[in-house]
Every structure is written in structure tokens, then in C-alpha cells.
Amino acid sequence: MIEPHAPAPPGAPPSWAGPARLPVHPGTGRFLVLACVFVCAACGLVYELELVALASYLIGDSVTQASVVLSVMVFAMGIGSLLAKRLRWHAAAAFGALEALLALVGGCSAMALYAVFAWTGDWGGLWASGPRWLLVAFSLAIGVLIGAEVPLLMELIQRIRRQDAGGAVADLFAADYVGALVGGLAFPFLLLPLLGQLTGAMLTGGVNAVAGGALVLGLFRRDLTRRARWLLLAANLAVLGVLATAAVLVDDFERAAREAVYGTDVRVALQTGIQEVVLTGGTDGRPLGLYLDGRLRVSGRDERRYHEALVTPAMGGLHARVLVLGGGDGLAAREVLRYPDVRRVDIVEIDPAVVDLARRDPALSRLNGHVYGDARVRVTTADAFRRLRTAAPVPSYDVVIADLPDPGITASTKLYSEEFYGLVRRVLAPEGRLVVHAGPVFSRPRVFWTVESTMRAAGLHTTPYRVGGRDSGFAAGPDRTAGASRAPRDWGFVLASPGARPGLSPGARGPRPVTLTRESLRAAQSAAEATRIAGLPASTLVHPRY
Known part of the structure; x- marks a missing residue:
């Protein structure tokens, strides 16, 4: 991927490549250079992962974003390696300046990206794509700077003690790869949980600046003029000052950015081990909003319409035992418990913090009817796929309700796969019903009909339907940069059964829905069928199609 500069063949080296005048033994100097390679590689991978x-x-x-960042960055590293060939005769000064700039750009990249998203994401037009363009720009800039490191470090290590090209490359890349391993493990297990993305990036930038500055000013200071040494010292101190100031102000910045995204009515904001959970409104007549990883999951303005449309058709048959996959907010369970002949409701929710919030928050627990105080409700904290896979294959549920995140979100694609619906079918009674929220129909019909096709591939007979009236003030799908103008205006659902194709009906024996009628459900089915895309392949674990 990177073509490092190889030293000249045996002969008289150029004047600028003479032996370095070191303040330490050459062996110690060589070790310090390799230690710097190790630190710089770790910092570079942290920037990439961040x-x-x-x-x-x-x-x-996440698949698309990882592909964009990795491919652009690797390409830019090649460009940086080529550009560094022109800096070999000032390798020490160039490396010191490069590390200071890399520390500044990499350390501030997360804050800048979040700022553009928070304050310009709802401007519309080209600004809606601002985070994407800034992501590419940072990937290019950081990649060029990282790519330039290797040729300069090769030059410096060869000036300490010249050796064959193969040996020098082996030493350099061994330190580089081990450093990348440490950085790759430190990011998810240390920096992210303890410091968060913003502070973690700033700390990494500080370490990067100190390592580069210490190597050049300590080991190769005699290669620099007095003026160059002072300039490099001032640059590093300025970078460290900027990063330290940003780290001190990061809490205020996050608070202001959160208000720019969610409004000034944020009541709860917490980062769980799984996702960010934000709760807004719910007091003094303001509608409640529940956001998971920045995507609107519950809106007090329209949640009744959504949950009635999700639950009511599924309860048209037998419904003594009900399984809710997702739905930790308790709102789907609230609709289920309106039916007096329900004997048991099992909720499988991956994030215990959501369940705890639904139990304890006065506004959310009031909205869900205090379902977690009902003896018929039992909660299992687990991933829905893993829970179904480990469950006994006994057809014990009359109704399964999949109230899961949007299928376009990468982490959710397995919950809309043929394998997943096969697992659901194992626990569903022969005449039981499964209902799935399959994303918006109008704005993403291909995703919706892929879900329906996947369910049919798993041996289920399906009835799709579409319900309008959705609050369009916030993006709920996989793309958080979509403003209100591009937010979905409807919900798409698929009702299915392993037996005959289920009909859409509010049910004669159940409670009367507030927002649905028999006629509106027939219209909802016709509205969905009018958008049908035939011949779509099923989505599987090894070939996701969302």
C-alpha cells in the first residue's frame, strides 16, 4: 500500500544524507526512532477508527462509511509517500512539522465533523451533505500526512546507521504494525469507553505532537537551525494549547451541539454500552421524543398511530402469548396489554438502559401505561437474533412483534435477514402472526419490498401495508443527515403468518383503535401494493441487500 523510500545504492551518499550528529549512542537513537514509529502508527490508526x-x-x-474512510485514506497515504520524497534533504524538520500538523488535524477532526453535522445538517441543499464532504476531506488530509511519515522516518533511521534496504524496511514496518495493533485495541477498549470520541481524539493528537516533537527536538536538534528549533517548539506548543483548550471546553461543546441537534428541551442524555439515548420533552405539554443514536424512535406526536398500526393487525387472531422483539420503551407492550385475554408478554431488548428509562422516567412510563409494573410482562436483555437462536424451537407464541431499528442501519440488517425470519418461524404457532416494521414505503420502496421478499423466502405468507401521518421533523432512518424535508412521511409494515395469508383487521373482540378502522387498513394495504417492486432477492446474513 505504501512504497517507502529506499536508501541509495552503495556509494557516496549525498551531502544531506550524511550521518546524524546524535546526543546519544546510535543504538539508542535507532531505538528511539522505532519507538516514535510505534507511537505514530498507533495514533494514525486511532484517527482512522475515530x-x-x-x-x-x-x-x-457503517459499511459505507468504513469503505469510504479506508479507501480514501489508503489512496492518500500513497500520495503522501510520493510527496515526501521532495522533503528528504530536510527530513528532521519536515517530520517535526508534519507531526504537529497531523496532531492538529487528527485531534480536531472529530469535533469539527460533529460541529458541521450539528449546526449545518438542517440547512438543506449542499449543506445537508456537509458531513460527508468533510469526512472525505479529513480522510484525505490525514492519509497524506500519515503516508509522508514512512519515507521521512526511513531517511532518519538510515542516517543513524545505514543498513540494507530490506533490513531497514523490516524494522520500520515491524514497529509500525505493532503500533497499529495497540492503537486499534486502545480505541474501542480504552479511549472510546473512558473518554468518548471527542476527548479521545484530542488526547491522541496530544500524544502524537509530543512524540514527533520530542524525537526531532531531542534526537535530531543539531540538524535544525536555531530558528527552526524555536519555530518547531512554538508550533508544537500551539497545537498542544489548542487541543488542551478544546478538551477543557468539550463538555460545553457537546451540550451546545446536542441542543443544536435535539433542541433545548433535552431532559436525559446518556451513552450506554450500546448506544446514545436522548429523551426530550414530555413535560409541561411538550411532546416526548426518544432518540437512539440520534435517530428518532418515539415521538409523542405520532407514536399512538405508529404503535396501533404495528400491533392491532397482529392481534386479529389468537394472542394469549406475545413476543416483542425490541420495543424496550414499552409502547408496543402497552397496545398488546389493551387486550384482556393476553396472558404473557415477553420483551427482548438489547439495551437495559432503555428499559430502565421506560420504567423510571415519569413521562415515558406514563406514556407506556406503566407496563413494566404488569405481572404479565417479562423482560430479557439480549440481542434478538441471539435470543431466538438459543431459544428452544417450540412454536409457543401466538404473536411476534418486531419493533426494531430501521433495516437500513447496518447493525440491524441481520434482524431483517432470511435466517432471522427462519428463527422467528420456529417459535411462532402454526396459525400465529408476525408483524415487522419495514421502514418507510414512499421514500425507500426498494428496502421495504426487500424485507417483504425476505419474509416470503423464509416460508411466510405476507400482507404488506402502509400508514401515513408520520411526524416528519426528524430523520428516523439510517441517514442522520437527512433534514425534515427528506425525512420519511409514512411507515411500512408487513404482517405475516406461516399458515394462510393473514388479513388486515382491527379484530372484533379487541379494544377499539383510536387511529385505525377496517376501511383505513384496507386502504393501507392498497397503498402499499401500489408501490410493489417485484423480483427482489432475499437479504441474508452473508449477502445483505439493504
């Missing part, structure tokens, strides 16, 4: 993680969180579709 861009991938933040872009996946802000923009969505």
Missing part, C-alpha cells in the same frame, strides 16, 4: 466510528454514528451505514 473517523469511521463517528461517521457511522452521524451519517449511518
Whole structure:
């Protein structure tokens, strides 16, 4: 991927490539250079992972964001390696300046990306794509700077003690790869959980600046003029000052950015081990909003319409035992418990913090009817796929309700796969019913009909339907950069059964729905069928199609 500069063949080296005048023994100097390679490689990989993680969180579709960041960065590293060939005769000064600039760009990249998303994401037009363009720009800039490191470090290590090209490359890349391993493990297990993305990136930039500055000013200071040494010292101190100031202000910045995204009515904001959970409104007549990883999951303005449309058709048959996959907010269970002949409701929710919030928050627990105080409700904290896979294959549920995140979100694609619906079918009674929220129909019909095709591939007979009236003030799908003008205006659902094709009906024995009628459900089915895309292949674990 990177073509490092190889030293000249045996002969008289150029004047600028003479032996370095070191303050330490050459063996110690060589070790210090390799130690710097180790640190710089670790920092470089942290920058890379931080861009991938933040872009996946802000923009969505982690596969796409990882592909963009990695491919652009590797390409840019090649460009940086070529550009560094012109700097070999000032290798020490160039490396010191490069590391200071890399520390500044990499350390501030997360904050800049989040700022553009928070304050310009709802401007519309070209600004709606601002985070994407900034992501590419940072990937290019960081990649060029990282790529330039290797040729300059090769030059410096050869000036300490010249050796064959193969040996020098082996030493350099061994330190580089081990450093990348440490950085790759430190990001998810240390920096992200303890410091968060913004502070973690700033700390990494600080370490990067200190390592590069210490190597050049300590080991190769005699290669620099007095003026160059002072300039490099001032540059590094300025970078460290900027990063330290940003780290001190990061809490205020996050608070202001959160208000720019969610409004000033944020009541709860917490980062769980799985996702960010934000709760807004719900007091003084303001509608409640529940956001998971920045995507609107519950809106007090329209949640009744959504949950009635999700639950009511599925309860048209037998419904003594009900399984809710997702739905930790308790709102789907609230609709289920309106039916007096329900004997048991099992909820499988991956994030215990969501369940705890639904139990304890006064506004959310009031909205869900305090379902977690009902003895018929039992909660299992687990991934829905893993829970179904380990469950006994006994057809014990009359109704399964999949109230899961949007299928376009990468982490959710397995929950809309043929294998997943096969697992659901194992626990569904022969005449039981499964209902799935399959994303919006109008704005993403191909995704919706892929879900329906996948369910049919798993041996289920399907009845799709579409319900309008959705609050369009916030993006709920995989792309958080979509403003209100591009937010979905409807919900798409698929009702299915392993037996005959289920009919859409509010049910004669159940409670009367507030927002649905028999006629509106027939219209909802016709509206969905009018958008049908035939011949779509099923989505599987090894070939996701969302």
C-alpha cells in the first residue's frame, strides 16, 4: 500500500544524507526512532477508527462509511509517500512539522465533523451533505500526512546507521504494525469507553505532537537551525494549547451541539454500552421524543398511530402469548396489554438502559401505561437474533412483534435477514402472526419490498401495508443527515403468518383503535401494493441487500 523510500545504492551518499550528529549512542537513537514509529502508527490508526466510528454514528451505514474512510485514506497515504520524497534533504524538520500538523488535524477532526453535522445538517441543499464532504476531506488530509511519515522516518533511521534496504524496511514496518495493533485495541477498549470520541481524539493528537516533537527536538536538534528549533517548539506548543483548550471546553461543546441537534428541551442524555439515548420533552405539554443514536424512535406526536398500526393487525387472531422483539420503551407492550385475554408478554431488548428509562422516567412510563409494573410482562436483555437462536424451537407464541431499528442501519440488517425470519418461524404457532416494521414505503420502496421478499423466502405468507401521518421533523432512518424535508412521511409494515395469508383487521373482540378502522387498513394495504417492486432477492446474513 505504501512504497517507502529506499536508501541509495552503495556509494557516496549525498551531502544531506550524511550521518546524524546524535546526543546519544546510535543504538539508542535507532531505538528511539522505532519507538516514535510505534507511537505514530498507533495514533494514525486511532484517527482512522475515530473517523469511521463517528461517521457511522452521524451519517449511518457503517459499511459505507468504513469503505469510504479506508479507501480514501489508503489512496492518500500513497500520495503522501510520493510527496515526501521532495522533503528528504530536510527530513528532521519536515517530520517535526508534519507531526504537529497531523496532531492538529487528527485531534480536531472529530469535533469539527460533529460541529458541521450539528449546526449545518438542517440547512438543506449542499449543506445537508456537509458531513460527508468533510469526512472525505479529513480522510484525505490525514492519509497524506500519515503516508509522508514512512519515507521521512526511513531517511532518519538510515542516517543513524545505514543498513540494507530490506533490513531497514523490516524494522520500520515491524514497529509500525505493532503500533497499529495497540492503537486499534486502545480505541474501542480504552479511549472510546473512558473518554468518548471527542476527548479521545484530542488526547491522541496530544500524544502524537509530543512524540514527533520530542524525537526531532531531542534526537535530531543539531540538524535544525536555531530558528527552526524555536519555530518547531512554538508550533508544537500551539497545537498542544489548542487541543488542551478544546478538551477543557468539550463538555460545553457537546451540550451546545446536542441542543443544536435535539433542541433545548433535552431532559436525559446518556451513552450506554450500546448506544446514545436522548429523551426530550414530555413535560409541561411538550411532546416526548426518544432518540437512539440520534435517530428518532418515539415521538409523542405520532407514536399512538405508529404503535396501533404495528400491533392491532397482529392481534386479529389468537394472542394469549406475545413476543416483542425490541420495543424496550414499552409502547408496543402497552397496545398488546389493551387486550384482556393476553396472558404473557415477553420483551427482548438489547439495551437495559432503555428499559430502565421506560420504567423510571415519569413521562415515558406514563406514556407506556406503566407496563413494566404488569405481572404479565417479562423482560430479557439480549440481542434478538441471539435470543431466538438459543431459544428452544417450540412454536409457543401466538404473536411476534418486531419493533426494531430501521433495516437500513447496518447493525440491524441481520434482524431483517432470511435466517432471522427462519428463527422467528420456529417459535411462532402454526396459525400465529408476525408483524415487522419495514421502514418507510414512499421514500425507500426498494428496502421495504426487500424485507417483504425476505419474509416470503423464509416460508411466510405476507400482507404488506402502509400508514401515513408520520411526524416528519426528524430523520428516523439510517441517514442522520437527512433534514425534515427528506425525512420519511409514512411507515411500512408487513404482517405475516406461516399458515394462510393473514388479513388486515382491527379484530372484533379487541379494544377499539383510536387511529385505525377496517376501511383505513384496507386502504393501507392498497397503498402499499401500489408501490410493489417485484423480483427482489432475499437479504441474508452473508449477502445483505439493504
